[in-house]
Amino acid sequence: MEFWHNRWSTNNIGWHRSEFNDFLVKHWTSLSLEPKTEVLVPLCGKSLDMAWLAQQDHSIVGLELVDQAVKSFFDEGEMDPQIETIGAHVRYSCPPYTLIQGDIFTLRAETVQADAWYDRAAMIALPPAVREAYVEQIRHQTKTGAVGLLITYAYPQHERQGPPFALHDEDVERLFSNGFEVERLENIELEDERDRGLSSITSSAYKITRV
Numbered sequence: 001m002e003f004w005h006n007r008w009s010t011n012n013i014g015w016h017r018s019e020f021n022d023f024l025v026k027h028w029t030s031l032s033l034e035p036k037t038e039v040l041v042p043l044c045g046k047s048l049d050m051a052w053l054a055q056q057d058h059s060i061v062g063l064e065l066v067d068q069a070v071k072s073f074f075d076e077g078e079m080d081p082q083i084e085t086i087g088a089h090v091r092y093s094c095p096p097y098t099l100i101q102g103d104i105f106t107l108r109a110e111t112v113q114a115d116a117w118y119d120r121a122a123m124i125a126l127p128p129a130v131r132e133a134y135v136e137q138i139r140h141q142t143k144t145g146a147v148g149l150l151i152t153y154a155y156p157q158h159e160r161q162g163p164p165f166a167l168h169d170e171d172v173e174r175l176f177s178n179g180f181e182v183e184r185l186e187n188i189e190l191e192d193e194r195d196r197g198l199s200s201i202t203s204s205a206y207k208i209t210r211v
């Protein structure tokens, strides 16, 4: 927890992008969602991808630990959210966005009932030991039939200290084996990343359906 607060307070947020994610733009339509449906964005930071999802006529529910990240998202979008405490969490609302600040692992089941979820730099930000609990939270905060777009990185873990933590095909299959269907949409080699001391690194996009 302290780790993420430090990253935000020192503006050490190298994961943040000023452009929309390529996989999101390319593959979102393959989830076949209706307009107006609600998309959960776990570990959302201040991601601009939430704005892209809003442009597709979705409402967005982001989950984020660090209040500075949540405030930056609204400040930078020149929005003035309503703020409400819900137990140990704080809900910031400014339609179409709701960001719930606090620890995802202590969010009460069914606080959110999303139709879909988008995971970029969320599951890979978490150490392997808590990934099962993370998948349980996805299950608790989505409806039956919900679909997700998951983006992963896979590389030899011993060659770099996480986060991000490598998430291989077999990990995805295993973690989502109970009550989900997994389809890999695309897998690419990341040549630029390999130059930074990794012997190999790939990135994949998955469509995951909660059955």
Ligand SMILES: C[S@@+](CC[C@H](N)C(=O)[O-])C[C@H]1O[C@@H](n2cnc3c(N)ncnc32)[C@H](O)[C@@H]1O
Binding pocket: 004, 005, 015, 016, 017, 042, 043, 044, 045, 046, 047, 063, 064, 065, 066, 069, 102, 103, 104, 105, 120, 121, 122, 125
């Ligand atoms: C690597 S960043 C990715 C942010 C965003 N998904 C993006 O693509 O820009 C991971 C984010 O998860 C947040 N985070 C870490 N642990 C969390 C937790 N237990 N509950 C909620 N958010 C958490 C961090 O503060 C950080 O903003």
